[in-house]
Amino acid sequence: MGDEHILTLTTVIGMANQHSAGERHARALELDQQALDALTRLYGEDHPTTLACANNVVLDLRALGRADEATVLHTETLTRFRRTLGEGHPATVAAASSQRADVDIAPVPF
Numbered sequence: 735m736g737d738e739h740i741l742t743l744t745t746v747i748g749m750a751n752q753h754s755a756g757e758r759h760a761r762a763l764e765l766d767q768q769a770l771d772a773l774t775r776l777y778g779e780d781h782p783t784t785l786a787c788a789n790n791v792v793l794d795l796r797a798l799g800r801a802d803e804a805t806v807l808h809t810e811t812l813t814r815f816r817r818t819l820g821e822g823h824p825a826t827v828a829a830a831s832s833q834r835a836d837v838d839i840a841p842v843p844f
């Protein structure tokens with residue numbers, strides 16, 4: 735596989751989720767940002783997995799008291815969710831209500 739394979743990246747996101755749940759937000763942000771950078775480069779800003787990861791970065795930033803950065807990224811990410819997936823999509827609803835996104839470990843390839 736490799737560091738930028740989609741399964742590796744979704745595993746990194748899962749690890750970030752565990753760190754966040756354990757109140758280790760700085761480590762969660764580091765992992766989520768690593769995954770977000772790679773996903774953006776590989777799949778673009780509007781890919782559903784990229785959007786889910788960006789939403790998690792928003793929550794990491796908020797947990798670390800970086801509200802201004804979080805607000806800007808949240809607004810951008812939520813706009814992309816709505817445009818890409820639609821207002822009523824479960825992922826859009828979760829992002830709008832500031833819920834951390836879990837990412838499937840076996841995403842559908844395209």
